[in-house]
Amino acid sequence: MATADGSNAEIDTRLFITVSGPPGCGATTLCKRLADAMGCPYVSGGDIFRELADDRDMSLNQLTAEADGSDEIDRALDRRLQQIAEKWGMANKPFILESRLAGWLAGERADLRIWLDAPEDVRLERIDDRGETDAEMRVREVSEAGRYQSYYEIDIGNQTFYDLQINTARWSKHGVFSLVRTAIEEYDPEVDEGAFSTPTLEP
Template sequence: MVAHGRSIEELDTSLFITVSGPPGCGATTLCEQLADAIGCPYVSGGDIFRELAEDRDMSLNQLTAKADESDEIDRALDERLQQIAEKWGTASKPFILESRLAGWLAGDRADLRIWLDAPEEVRLERIDERIETEAEMRVREVSEAGRYQSYYEIDIGDRSFYDLHLNTARWSKRAVFTIVGSAIEEYDPELDEGAFRTPAMGV
């Protein structure tokens, strides 16, 4: 599946894929690889959140604190992601949506829902060179989980409806892509006996 060097062999699919996981899980790397291999666009909730921070001339930590004060920012972000999911869920074209709530927001419109994770110490090492600090990452994770529960009655720890759940610390970046790519290549809708339904989101 993976060619020599940095090139990645093409994946022929029309699946709408969601990728979710905590900071440092490897979601961005996988999405970039998949988008390159499939030749499709992808939208990252993190990028939209960063755009919101830049528009307001705030750091990620400041915007997170602002989001804690009101549901305006979270709901605007999630509404935009849900609109994107609704659009691509009926397009019959390949697309990748990446965010902590992507699987929830896309719901049964998604063809394949993926959850990536890794032990906390591994994830902390991965974000070491990012703008976001360890303290900011911890604050953001706890804050987001609380807001999801408060706004939507979502338990972010409920991963029962995901189709794939991978610990990315166990394999290389290329191997993670190979595993997911194999699942995509081998998917046959005629043999699909049914996905787990997404739990309802509270209003």
């Protein structure tokens, strides 16, 4: 049942949506709420990365350090995410893919590509309960950006091809959800004049 503000109302859509952003941007919170409203699954690159760390009995910081020394881990993760994007891109069903490279990996398959961000001090406060220190978060961001550039010649700071960019520090969690909800519900493919193109990645 929907609440007075409509926050629990279902979203009738078949869009394939990607959500990206740095640690602490609010992507997980948004994706869980969207998946519930859309009645669809979502896959998080962060969860898969954490599973890789658990499988190897390593901390996130240790796995990040290992990934710095070899492209095997990153490419395996990206191949898996790309396979998921290919599967859902052809399914004509609602789906959400969340990772730093989700918009790139999904490419033309994605119907709506979203980038979330917030000032660093806000993001640091949000990750307090994740077992990752401020320094570790900064190291991870720099490390990932360097690897993306090295492997794929991707500048993670280039957000020009995203359809929607939101500073999640400016609105409440519900406010961010409402903004994205409106974008989804107001999307009409018949008046869509075209998304920005993205290069094809080959993990």
